Amino acid sequence: MGAAKNIENTNGKENNQKIQAEKQQKKIKDNLKKIIKTLIFWGIILAVFKYFFPERFPDAVSISVRYLREMVMIFPAVLVIMGLSDRWVPTALVEKYLGYNSSFKGKFLAVFLGTLPTGPMYIAFPIAAELLRKNASLSNVIIFLGVWASLKIPQLGVEIQFIGLKFSILRFIFTLISIFLIGFIMEKIINLEKINKNFK
Amino acid sequence: MTPELIKEFLGGDFSLIQVGAAALFGAVMMIPSLIALPLAGSLIDAGASYTPIAAFITTLTMVGFVTLPVELKELGKKITIYRNSLALIFAVVIAFMIGVFI
Numbered sequence: 001m002g003a004a005k006n007i008e009n010t011n012g013k014e015n016n017q018k019i020q021a022e023k024q025q026k027k028i029k030d031n032l033k034k035i036i037k038t039l040i041f042w043g044i045i046l047a048v049f050k051y052f053f054p055e056r057f058p059d060a061v062s063i064s065v066r067y068l069r070e071m072v073m074i075f076p077a078v079l080v081i082m083g084l085s086d087r088w089v090p091t092a093l094v095e096k097y098l099g100y101n102s103s104f105k106g107k108f109l110a111v112f113l114g115t116l117p118t119g120p121m122y123i124a125f126p127i128a129a130e131l132l133r134k135n136a137s138l139s140n141v142i143i144f145l146g147v148w149a150s151l152k153i154p155q156l157g158v159e160i161q162f163i164g165l166k167f168s169i170l171r172f173i174f175t176l177i178s179i180f181l182i183g184f185i186m187e188k189i190i191n192l193e194k195i196n197k198n199f200k
Numbered sequence: 201m202t203p204e205l206i207k208e209f210l211g212g213d214f215s216l217i218q219v220g221a222a223a224l225f226g227a228v229m230m231i232p233s234l235i236a237l238p239l240a241g242s243l244i245d246a247g248a249s250y251t252p253i254a255a256f257i258t259t260l261t262m263v264g265f266v267t268l269p270v271e272l273k274e275l276g277k278k279i280t281i282y283r284n285s286l287a288l289i290f291a292v293v294i295a296f297m298i299g300v301f302i
Contacts, residue, residue, distance in 0.1 A: 121267045125274040132275070142283060150261035155233045162241030163253070166302060171254055174297045175262075178290035186282050 071122070078123050082130055091134045098136035107180070110140040114147025124148045138190060139183030146179035222252035223291050226259035227284075230266040233257075251299035258291035 050057045098106045128141045151172060159168045231239075240253045263284050264271065271280045 121264050122270045125267070125271050129274040138279070142279075145283065146262060146287070149264075150258060155237070155261075158234060158237045159257075162238045163244060164241075167250060167254070167298065170298045170301055171257070171294065174294040175258060178294055182283065182286045182290060185286060186279070189282060190278055 070120075074119070074123065078126060082126050085130060089134070094131060094134035094136050098131060098140045100137045102137065102140065106137065106140050107143060110143040111147050111151075111176070114144045115151055115153050119148075121149055137187065139180075139187040142183040142186050143179055146182060147176075150175055151179075219252050219255050219292060219295055223255040223259045223288060223295070226256040226291070227263035227288060228265045229260060230264065231260060233261060236260055249299070250302050251295045254298040255291050255295035258294050259288060262287040262291060 046061075049060060053060070096102070097109055102109070124145055128145050131141050131144065132138070156168055156172065159171070236257065240257055244250065244253055268280065268284070271283075275283075
């Protein structure tokens with residue numbers, strides 16, 4: 001009897017493995033399809049652009065290539081850092097300092113985190129998702145994103161230099177207020193519990 | 201993008217449509233701020249009003265049409281849509297506040 005069960009078990013395991021392998025293959029196929037679709041999409045856009053703006057075509061291509069290179073250079077590093085922080089930064093820590101009970105200090109920390117770096121927006125999104133996954137409050141994450149986007153310190157320096165101190169100060173104050181408001185409104189509107197399924 | 205085209209959108213007299221257009225324009229574009237800010241400065245020197253420039257800079261930085269796919273993937277549909285549309289609305293508010301105070 002025991003032997004029969006064993007055989008059954010191993011059979012089951014093999015079946016499971018087979019199913020998993022098939023799933024993986026399907027996933028790879030789906031991804032391939034996605035990549036091909038994206039390539040075709042961009043090919044069509046390129047062709048249309050070349051047809052309508054032939055004289056600007058080389059410029060457009062060179063700028064696109066520059067952005068692409070930037071992304072290829074930066075994104076893997078970001079992913080590595082995200083992976084490390086996923087392991088090393090405990091959820092409790094994020095929850096304590098940026099969570100729903102972090103009150104004013106959490107907001108301040110979110111602003112501080114946002115003003116420091118100089119990276120482009122597409123780096124901020126994975127970080128924001130990571131923070132949400134670790135139970136940071138939605139308003140803090142939105143504040144972080146907003147500040148990252150428009151109130152970076154180096155950018156403010158350039159702004160003061162080229163547009164004027166008064167403009168920069170006014171924009172800083174009003175933008176900060178509206179980012180807080182946006183965070184507040186979104187926290188009221190969006191029920192994170194529902195969305196959180198995607199993150200966990 | 202040529203400077204003339206941007207001037208066409210942002211220069212001239214002050215109006216609600218113009219501010220809205222500047223905000224939308226800033227939302228769709230993806231220009232590094234190191235290029236956009238000097239450009240905005242030169243536009244103001246050339247006689248453009250502060251309000252559309254403020255709208256343009258705010259949406260240029262806060263609303264990202266180009267980065268929308270990344271945001272959708274990382275944060276989900278709901279957060280992305282609310283964040284971007286609220287940022288667009290508030291950008292216009294910010295612009296008018298700056299226009300009033302400056």
